Amino acid sequence: MTGPVLRGDSLTVERGDSTILADVSITVEPDTSLLIQGPSGAGKTTLFNVLGLLSTPTSGSLYVHGDDTSALPERKRAVLRRDAIGFVFQDFQLIPDLTAWDNAALPQDHTRSRDEAWLDTLFDALDILDLKDQYPATLSGGEKQRVAIARALANRPDVVFADEPTGQLDPETAERVLDLLFRVKDQTDTALVVISHDPTLSDQFEETHVLIDGSLRRKSDERIPQ
Amino acid sequence: MRYATALLSRWSRREWLSIAVVAVTTAFLLGAALLLLTAATYTGTLSSDLSSSATVSYEQSYDDAVATASADEVVIAVTTVSLPDSETRRVVGIPPDAPRTISGASVAWRAATLPRPPSDGVSGPVSTVQQVEFVGPDNAVSTTVSPHRVEETLFPDSWYVADTDTVQQLGASGALVFDTGSSGAPSAPTSVPLIAALPFLAGGITQVVRTLSVAAFAGGLLILVVVYNVTKMSIRDRTRLIGVARATGASPWRILAILLGRVLSLTFVGVALGYALGVVVTNGVVNAATYAGLPVSLQTTVTPDIARSLLGISAFLLVMGLLAGVLAALPVVRGDPRFDQTHRATGRWPQPIRRFQAVASPTLVDWRAFTPTAATLAVFMLIILLTGSIGGALAPLATTSSGTVVESGAAHPLNSRIDESYATVLRSYGITASPEVIYAQTRGRTPYLVRGANYTAFSSVTDASLVAGTAPQRADQAVIGTDLARTLGLEVGETVTLGGSVTPGVRRVTIVGAFTGSGVTNDQLVVPLETTQPLATGPGTVHLIRTKNASSRLASLQNRSSGLLVTSLSGPSEVQTNATYRFGATVRNLGSSTATETVTVSVGNRTLERDVTLGSDESTRLSFETRFETAGTYELATDGVTRSVTVYRPNTLQLPSEYPTRAPPGSTLVVPATTPNESVVSGVTVTLDGRRATTNDRGGVPIRVPDEPGTYTLRLSKDGYVAEEHTLTVERGAPQRLGGRLTVSPSTGSRLTNPTVTARVANPWGRFLVRNLTLVSPGGTQTRTVELTAGNVSEIELSASEVGLGDDPPPGTYDLRLVVNGTVISTATYRVTGDERVAATLSSRGEYTEGTGIGRAIENVFGNVQLLFVVLVSLAGLSTIGGTTATFAQAVHANRRVIGIYRATGASRRRVLALLAADAVRLAIPAAVLSFGLAAALLWALARVDVLVVFGIRLAVPFTPLLVGVSALGAVCLAVCSAVIAATPFVRFDVGRLLHR
Structure with a gap:
């Protein structure tokens, strides 16, 4: 596959009189890792929603595989969310009435055909095979996070978005989760976009952007060579 | 903004939606209540001249009755005696100090007179004074019986009137106790008003209002469900606000009070809007109906009494809203403060149950929606079942095979007076007809319907069939519908006391049989016509004539609303073949407006047509011409009028038919x-x-x-x-009579036909004759002397009025005779048919309607009852849709995050909606079963305690497979539609908003 997976062009989101995102442009290449940093209130979650096709920007265009999504009907946007994008939400967003396994299989269920072997691979890789029949209420934060990662990868997306994946975890668990994310990214050729306020993360990512007051700046010059 | 203000204010779309639902529900209830209560007031003013508080009751023991009688009660001894002809008759004993009239029971047209016995002996239904031996229960008494005084009393003429002593001597079998009602003391449970019409209406309306309270209860339940759900959503949106407020020390009761303030103001706005809407819409419907020319006699005015009832209902609804608020708010003010919605953990179930759960459990909503769904659907079922039972009860009123003829222009069948003999007219045309009297009656506090009718005729126009006993043989016998027998607790063999309907009076009838029939038929007491007529319509008159299987005949005539009728055909009775035959048809317009119609006359197998336009009550004679090619007898026919024509070949010689066959030598x-x-x-x-x-x-x-x-x-x-x-x-001695021929043209007519009588006398003898000619006709005997020279002929033509056939003769056969010097030389017959065209005339002015008298009564009281029924049922339907929508909106709202996850992970809107619809079905099926059971049980319980008896009519829920199927399907559809309506905003929201709100 050639060309960027995702390209945002002059994305602007306004709520009432205030501008949450101002003219944000961003490109996500295949199989890269990208970190978006920013302090609280910078518009990180809004950017996450816009890039993940969860919200529609006030203006600007978002291209997935070079196709402009701004004119797409909701039906096609849903297909893109299902097949091209995976999410790891800040608060995991697991459905309490479903088991870990069924939660992870949710994106596959939208197509009504489960690829159990792939789920098995994912659960194995994430080391949660023995938790598959448990309900979210009985899982720890790190376990929930791993189920959420499995769900994000269930349909072999081209890009995975993770919103503060370590925000609710203790440093040790956070590190393990991040490692897992990178390992899975490497195994599945998926681009990884992580949104976080944690300034210590940037050294692991190929690209880092900083979002301040709705404006995005590339931080490549500050990147620490490995 | 202070947090209390934040909790109280910010009404979103769903608050306004709930206000709309509360308003519609309130409007529905108040509109219905207003109509019914106005109808009650209306009957009150209508019948102000019928108001009477006097009652009569029958006591088994005369002595006890005398002992317990209060000052304003009049006790009259009653007994039954055998007469020498083995007939049994009633004798009443009037105490010497009895008042002449029962005060308070007299009406303008009839005083409530107590008869006085003659100074010597008794009076009775005899024409001459005679000595009669009465055999009473105790003794036999021989007494002088003289004719009744010429006066109308409270008792039927067939009763004997004696003094108390005579009755006691015979042995009193009981007593009639008249209560003038002036004391205001409560009357006995079996007491009967002397004039029952007004208590009947008032009691019936009371029952209607009682039944309405069931509807109010259902409406209250709906409001409870809606307000609960909406409040639950508002509270959920403010979980954090409430949690923080409580965490920082706000008292739970203060928060509850604030939340209830929110609920109360929401419900209040809804109820207030609904109050206005209910009154305005009802007035609007009534005004629109009046404007459209429907016979609406209601003026919906909110009098203080009505306002009190309406405010009562409103207050009840407000309380239900408040209760909903308490139910919704209590969880957040009890226990620990919460900042976020909590989810209970789903337990681990054995594999088979989990598999069942996977199929049966909803995906996007949870089972907590079940209770409100079941409650709303129960209301829906209740409405369907009630509608079904009302429909079942009223079904006999709306059959197309039966119809009713009432007096022209009568505003109400009770105002109609129609000649009983019209039934004979209809029967002569092969139409089953039953002349009937609508007789209002109340027993204790229970109003019920008495029908004055000949049971045989009654059963021929209804589906009534005897299940016990026999049909009435005498005027004082009656048959009772099995439902009414249950309602009143009466059995075959019992004797009941009847009061008058609109004229004061007392009758005693013995129930000799019981019948069943569908719907209201089963809720009536059928009493012979002659017993009811004197106290309702008057002798020989009835309120209405019910017909059966006349619809196609009468309705086809009814369609000809022009009122144009051919009243007669005229023309020669004989014509030569191929000669021009000219005849006329007399047409009259009996309608109230100018009309144009094509008159069609069939001649043999041909038809002739002529257009005619006539103003109201005009008449004209249309000329027709035709020709006959072959000899024979032909019939001219139009509109029920016929005339036959003999067609002969021209070259035939003929002697007159009356030519002498005998002659002297x-x-x-x-x-x-x-x-x-x-x-x-x-x-x-x-x-x-x-x-x-x-x-x-x-x-x-x-x-x-x-x-x-x-x-x-x-x-x-x-x-x-x-x-x-x-x-x-x-032969020797053969008389030399005049030849005579008497003809009536036409020979058959209706009451509208004016026939002509022609007497033709011929002198066939070769000498001058002087004879006395006599015409005997219904108009009397007319004699004149005729002088005829040899071979001469004389014709005398007489009009209908001259022979007594001019003035609307009743149907029947009339004979006319032509007599010469004592010998009948010719006879003629004129037949007046009981007239299909009379019925047509009735129908052309709208007096014939399909359905029955009570149907008409309802129609007249409420104007277009169907329209109102539709309006009320639609409002009820809207309310239930509102209720289920609120329920599902709440359920979806509670799980909006799950919907967000589904959508974030790529589920399309259609899939989300499909999942929700499937959830709705999963919830609705058990909820429908439960709610059907609840509604059916509620109706059953209400029926057990006689709440579902209105005007003596027992509403029975018809559990037909169709009704069950329709309600079940309707409930599921309702749930699915509501779920889709409720979910639509959630699938339109940005996914991000669903996840992070």
Whole structure:
């Protein structure tokens, strides 16, 4: 596959009189890792929603595989969310009435055909095979996070978005989760976009952007060579 | 903004939606209540001159009745005696100090008079004074019976009137206790008003209001469900606010109070809007109906009494809203403060249950929606079942096979007075007809319907069939519908006391049989016409005539609303073949407006048509021409009027039919030679016993009768003509009578036809005759002397009024005779048909309607009852949709995050909606089963305690497979539609908003 997976062009989101995102442009290449940093209130979650096709920007265009999504009907946007994008939400967003396994299989269920072997691979890789029949209420934060990662990868997306994946975890668990994310990214050729306020993360990512007051700046010059 | 303000304010779309639902529910309830209560007030003003508080009750023991009677009660001893002809009769004993009239029971047209016994003996239904032996329960008494005084009393004429002593001597079997009602003391449970019409209406309305309270309860339940759900959503949106407020020390009761303030203001706005809407919409419907020309006699005015009732209902609804608020708010003010919605953990179930759960459990909503769904659907079921039961009860009123004829222009069947004999008219046309009296009756506090009717006729126009006992044989016997027997607790063999309907009176009837029938038929007491007429309509008159299977006949006439009718056909009765036959049809417009119609006359197998336009009450004669090619008898027919024409070949000779067949020897006969249409033929050879003569140019010729007695042949012949032969018997002493022919034209007519009578007398003898000619007709006997020279003919024409047929003769056969010197020489018959066209006339002015009298009554009281019914049922439907929508909106709202996850992970809107619809089905099926059970149980319980009895009519829920199927399907559809409506905003929201709100 050639060309960027995702390209945002002059994305602007306004709520009432205030501008949450101002003219944000961003490109996500295949199989890269990208970190978006920013302090609280910078518009990180809004950017996450816009890039993940969860919200529609006030203006600007978002291209997935070079196709402009701004004119797409909701039906096609849903297909893109299902097949091209995976999410790891800040608060995991697991459905309490479903088991870990069924939660992870949710994106596959939208197509009504489960690829159990792939789920098995994912659960194995994430080391949660023995938790598959448990309900979210009985899982720890790190376990929930791993189920959420499995769900994000269930349909072999081209890009995975993770919103503060370590925000609710203790440093040790956070590190393990991040490692897992990178390992899975490497195994599945998926681009990884992580949104976080944690300034210590940037050294692991190929690209880092900083979002301040709705404006995005590339931080490549500050990147620490490995 | 202070947090209390934040909790109280910010009404979103769903708050306004809930206000709308509360308003619609309130409007529905208040609109219905307003109509019914206005109807109650209306009947009150309508019947102000019928108001009477006097009652009568029957006591088994005369002595006890006397002992317990209060000052304003009049006790009259009653007993039953056997007469010598083994008939049993009632005798009443009037105490000497009894008042002349029962005060308070008299109406303008009839005083409530107590009869007075004659000074000597008793009075009774006899024409002359006679000595009669009465055999009473205790003793036999021989007494003088004189005719009743000429006065109308409270008792029927068939009862004997004696003094108390006489009755006690015979042995009193009971007592009638009249309570003038002036004391205001409560009356006995079986007491009967002397004039029952008003208590009947008032009692019925009370029952309606009681039944309405069931609807109010259902409405309250709906409001509870809606307000609960909406409040739950508002609270969920403010979980954090409430949690923080409580965490920082706000008192739970203060928060509860604030939340209830929110609920109360929401419900109050809804109820207030609904109050206005209910009153305005109802007035609007009534005004629109009036504007459209419907016979609405209601004026919806909110009097203080009505306002009190409406405010009562409103207050009840407000309380239900408040209760909903408490239910929704209590969880967040009890226990620990919460900042976020919590999810209970789903337990681990064994594999088979989990598999079942996977199929049966909803995906996007949870089971907490079940209770409100079941409650709303129970209301929905209740509405369907109630509608079904009302429909079942009223079904006999709306059949198309039966119809009702009432008086022209009567605003209400109770105002209608129609001649009982019209039924005979209808029956003569093969239409089953039952003349009936609507007789309002109340027993204790229970109003019920009595129908004055001949049971045989009644059962022929309804589906009533006897299940016990026999049909009434006497005026004081009655049959009861099984449902009514249950409602009143009566059995076959019991005797009941009836009061008057609109005229004060007392009757005692014994129930000799029980019948069943569908719907309201089963809720009536059928009492012979002659018993009910004096106290309702008057002798010989009824309120209405019910018909069966007349619809196609009468309705086809009814469709001709023009009112144009052919009243007669006129023209010669004979005509030659191929000659022009001219005849006329007299047409009258009986309608109230100018009308145009095509009059069609069938002649043999041809039809002739002529257009005619006539103003109201105008009439004209239309001319028709036709020709007949072959000889024979033809019938002209139009609109039920017929006339026959004899067509003959032209060249036929004929003697008049009345030409003498006997003659004295040696007399002279004048032979008239004519064709059948009586045109004279000259040059005809007449032979009789060898004598021969030829007719002159006036067609006649004298011929001498042979001297020898015997039988001869009189022969008329001419070349080119068919000869005529006439047998003549010559005998001594044969009279020389005039020939006479009496004709009535037409020979059959309706009450609207004016026939003409023609008396034609001919002198066939060869000498001058003077005779006395007498015409005997319904109008009397008319005699005149006629003088006729030899061979001469005289015709006398008489109009209908001259022979007594002019003034609307009742249906029947009328004979006319022409008598000469004491001998009948000709007779004629005129038949007045019981008239289909009379019914047509009735129908053309709208007096005939399909359905029955009570249906009409309802229609007249409520104007267009169907319209209101539809409006009310739609409002109820809207309320239930609102209720289920609120329920599902709440359920979806509670799980909006799950919907967000589904959508974030790529589920399309359609898939989300499909999942929700499937959830709705999963919830609705058990909820429908439960709610059907609840509604059915509620109705069953209500029926057990007689709440579902209105005007004595027992509403029974018809659990037909169709009704069950429709309600189940309706419930599921309702749930699915509501779920989709409720979910639509959530699938339109940005996914991000769903996840992070």
